[in-house]
Amino acid sequence: MASFPEFVNENEIAQARLIADLWAPVAPFEQKSGRETWTVAFAPDGSYFAWSQGHRVVKLLPWSLHENKLCNDHNNVSKSHRKQNSDGQKNQPEEHTIDCGDIVWALAFGSSVPEKQSRCVNIEWHRFKFGQDQLLLATGLSNGRIKIWDVYTGKFLLNLMDHNEIVRDLIFAPDGSLILVSASRDKTLRVWDLKDDGNMVTVLRGHHKWVYCCAFSPDSKILCSVGAGKAVFLWNMEKYTMIRKLEGHLNDVVSCEFSPDGALLATASYDTRVIVWDPHTGSILLELGHLFPPPTPIFAGGANDRWVRSVAFCHDGLHIASIADDKMVRFWGIDDDCPVEVAPLSNGLCCVFSPDGSVLATGTQDGGVHFWATPRHVPSLQHLCRMALRRVMVTSSVENLPIPPKIVNYLTYRTI
DSSP states (O other), X not given: OBSSOTTOOGGGSEEOOEEEEEOOOOOTTOOXXXXXXXXXXXXXXXXXXXXXXXXXXXXXXXHHHHHXXXXXXXXXXXXXXXXXXXXXXXXXXXXXXXXXXXXXXXXXXEEOOTTSOOSOTTOOOOSOOOOTTOEEEEEEETTSEEEEEETTTOOEEEEEEOOSSOEEEEEEOTTSSOEEEEEETTSEEEEEEGGGTTEEEEEEEOOSSOEEEEEEOTTSSEXXXXXXXXXXEEEETTTTEEEEEEOOOSSOEEEEXXXXXXXXXXXXXXXXXXXXXXXXXXXXXXXXXXXXXXXOXXXXXXXXXXXXXXXEEOTTSSEEEEEETTTEEEEEETTOSSEEEEEEOTTEEEEEEOTTSSEEEEEETTSOEEEEEOOOOOOOHHHHHHHHHHTTOOHHHHHTSSSOHHHHHHHTTTTO
């Protein structure tokens, strides 16, 4: 079994460039489990990087102060953060170490937009009032609790208690409403309103086994959830109802993420594949294989040494990153079914792109984090126009436009 198709010369695939590493301090009670970096996260504005370094500890690092050091020779380093820091911000980023009291499985940053009010409009008084300049960190723990922290001060704010199993993933709605969704091994997803003092809005039921991951569409209207089982669930987050199930994977689906324009959805599975879907139609647009020849359904449904652990969509809309058990991190172009760059990575568990898309952070079982430079590529004007259009138009609306079929196929990503 090979990692690439026969027609691909793996020696000709570019080597991804490692920028830097972070290593957790060795604990005096070092043990075989409990030190894993199950999750890493960047703040939406690029100001902070959060790292679950194992043994209940989360490290908050001011990313905008360190990114120049990490990426000093990378052309895509954001200059806006450096300018803001030199001019002086209201909240200067500071490093914090947080003891969450239990093993941390999930991290998510959230920030508030004043015009996004709580859905509980009849309540006039709230215990907490989150300002526009406030940045929150949600931590999902092994005991089923979710703890909310103030990023700028490192202070504990809220304790959300309703799950009775591990909180495997957390995601804030990107619209600034401070709606938080949690995915748990108790087979449920729970929706919380932090602008309503963290009260739970509803429970989304449909998964028959553990829920591993969830992701919001860029407009916050659709939620994707995946878990132990072959189906991918899509939810309407205005009505809290299920839209559809996407069928195509042959093993547990463990990771998911929307493209920055919301037109694509990438899911990673233990069946050795990443599938890129059109979430509006449920059709499969692209399959990214990690084992060749592809495994049979029986082989793909069990232990095959090529489980894909995590998938991330770059903010340029052109690259996808994946981590698999074959000790590799891969960067894919959305127009290719073969990686454009690869690099060795042992025991990888999670990956996420920085807000500007220039860096990929990967977490591993030994508690470390590795930063990789994203492949350099200048987006075409066509692609930028496609992304702008797809941010406001679903597939059916594009198909009804009075334009040539070739352009429709391009705008709906059927040419990838």
